[in-house]
Amino acid sequence: MDNEPETKSSNKKIQIYAVVIVLILAAFGVGFSVGEGKVKVSGGKVEINKGNTPSTSADYSLLWDALDQLNSKFVDRPLDQQKLMYGAVSGMVAAAGDPYTTFFDPTQAKQFTEQLQGSFDGIGAEVGDKDGQIVIIAPLDGTPAQKGGLAAGDEILAVDGTSTSGQAVDDVVTEIRGKAGTTVKLTILHKGANTPIDITITRANIQIKSVNLDTKTDNGKKIAVIKISQFGDDTKGLLDQAIGTITSGNYQGIVLDLRNNPGGYLDTAVSTISNWIDSNQLAVKEISYGNNEKDYNTDGVPRLKGTKTVVLVNGGSASASEIVSGALQDYGVATLVGEKTFGKGSVQELVDLKDNTEVKITVAKWYTPKGRGINKTGLEPDIKIDLTAADAAASKDPQMDKALELLK
Secondary structure, eight states: OOOOOEEEOSSHHHHHHHHHHHHHHHTTTOGGGGGGTTEEEETTEEEEEETTEEESOOOTHHHHHHHHHHHHHOTTOSOOHHHHHHHHHHHHHHTTOOTTOEEEOHHHHHHHHHHHHTEEEEOOEEEEEETTEEEEEEEOTTSHHHHTTOOTTOEEEEETTEEOTTOOHHHHHHHHOOOTTOEEEEEEEOTTOSSOEEEEEEOEEEEOOOEEEEEEEETTEEEEEEEEOOBOTTHHHHHHHHHHHHHTTTOOEEEEEOTTOOOBBHHHHHHHHTTTSOTTOEEEEEEEGGGEEEEEEOOSOOTTTTOOEEEEEOTTOOTHHHHHHHHHHHTTSSEEEESOOOOOOEEEEEEEOGGGOEEEEEEEEEEOTTOOBOTTTOOOOSEEOOOOHHHHHTTOOHHHHHHHHHHO
């Protein structure tokens, strides 16, 4: 899995053609070497990086020369030309130097779509990049990843014996994913540990219902617990149903549990915020290339306005879940309880390319309504409470206990 705040291109045709032209030029001869940082894409143009000053032109006959030499001299020819193409594009995109800007070949694109639709084969863990290291952002509840002992912040050092060092996030995700019933061996360094261990996990078909509503009752008072596991295709509809139950059920307060929620769609995050905040108020601000700003405002009737709310967060709360948490915290309509969030403050746009491929591009950084940028820093909870491994082993949840205490 690899969920970021996603936007769907409103002008795909223009953007696709710009990218495809680059791909045609770069496809042959570049191979994986572009991933070393010698080539980058900026503003729809190809730039060759010479030191700190990018060049604005290049002799692309080099690409054809390299392809000719490879095809005529490589020991194990003939080479798979389609594989060379995908390698070239993948390396070019990786040369942007951003772990969330990624090319998806047809298999990876299909997997990514399935994930946001809520059904896929794998272990059920969100994987990301933290300071250059591949880490577990969050294991999803009830999945093989969680049952296997993976936790937010764990480092993935190797997959089936192959080191993850220098690999792109989505390449590691592809290695971890696989047919249900098969196994994958992960070399894991648990957060806070000194010695890595090998963990073998059996993959399964992961079915994600992104919203679940539970009720806690104490002395006749009902507290709603809304658990959102990701902001996917089904989230808005399921959340609307849950809110309908809450508003007609005489609930005294709400616990919005966003722990281990790795993110999802930006527009779904904004619609979620709109349930607490009046219409036409700033939900999140995007700042893109050239300091261009775009505001996303709330919309609709805030059915939960005035309802006492506590939001639970931890190190696995990332991206879209941080957008929601940050807005509710800024407006003072919710108390954040738990641990500092992951700190992913960028927005990706997913663009369809030819032959069922896709490119996911970081197009902006996002900021909370009060202008807070959280990239690599995260959100600090109003009340900090850790949930330790010992707590989990003993089926204790001090974070939830504190939330219920505040609402009671």
